[in-house]
Amino acid sequence: EDQVTQSPEALRLQEGESSSLNCSYTVSGLRGLFWYRQDPGKGPEFLFTLYSAGEEKEKERLKATLTKKESFLHITAPKPEDSATYLCAVQAYSGGYQKVTFGTGTKLQVIP
Amino acid sequence: DADVTQTPRNRITKTGKRIMLECSQTKGHDRMYWYRQDPGLGLRLIYYSFDVKDINKGEISDGYSVSRQAQAKFSLSLESAIPNQTALYFCATSPRANSPLHFGNGTRLTVT
Numbered sequence: 001e002d003q004v005t006q007s008p009e010a011l012r013l014q015e016g017e018s019s020s021l022n023c024s025y026t027v028s029g030l031r032g033l034f035w036y037r038q039d040p041g042k043g044p045e046f047l048f049t050l051y052s053a054g055e056e057k058e059k060e061r062l063k064a065t066l067t068k069k070e071s072f073l074h075i076t077a078p079k080p081e082d083s084a085t086y087l088c089a090v091q092a093y094s095g096g097y098q099k100v101t102f103g104t105g106t107k108l109q110v111i112p
Numbered sequence: 113d114a115d116v117t118q119t120p121r122n123r124i125t126k127t128g129k130r131i132m133l134e135c136s137q138t139k140g141h142d143r144m145y146w147y148r149q150d151p152g153l154g155l156r157l158i159y160y161s162f163d164v165k166d167i168n169k170g171e172i173s174d175g176y177s178v179s180r181q182a183q184a185k186f187s188l189s190l191e192s193a194i195p196n197q198t199a200l201y202f203c204a205t206s207p208r209a210n211s212p213l214h215f216g217n218g219t220r221l222t223v224t
Binding site: 004032034036041045051087089091097098099100102103104 | 156168212215
């Protein structure tokens with residue numbers, strides 16, 4: 001069974017204090033790993049897709065990396081507006097369709 | 113204007129009532145999905161549809177049904193609501209396999 005585990009569940013950072021969020025996965029036949037940002041009262045918003053080990057993507061203060069077992073979302077010099085829940089999801093071929101399995105997220109709070 | 117619109121945003125209903133949640137999209141995507149989000153469980157797939165004539169059950173379809181009225185409209189029904197269906201429900205779209213999901217802003221459903 002496909003599994004996605006995110007850690008930590010919650011993270012509190014001072015503004016400017018860099019850190020990383022982890023997404024560990026167990027899946028047969030990874031087709032893609034996705035990072036989303038979710039603000040309170042809103043739907044998840046797509047950030048990155050990674051398809052193969054060694055791949056990296058960057059957007060402003062965020063950088064996502066992928067290995068064969070996990071992905072990291074690195075946040076450099078975060079600002080209060082980066083506060084949100086970050087979700088990881090993996091897509092794999094299962095039972096005749098491409099199934100997406102989500103982690104439970106890391107809730108990030110950045111304090112001014 | 114939102115690309116994926118869900119109505120209503122909030123709904124309180126009683127046990128045993130039939131209710132419908134609606135989703136419409138202007139993105140022109142063929143693939144549409146219904147997910148529910150519960151604290152500590154992440155997003156779980158209820159139903160998905162790859163075109164108007166193709167509807168499939170997801171991992172937690174019991175107690176739910178769907179209707180794909182047009183490429184742009186996908187409705188979720190609870191035939192006889194029960195309290196453990198209290199959750200946040202999201203509609204999502206995607207243009208093809210291996211592509212990210214585009215979410216609406218959700219419907220918060222409470223069953224008393």
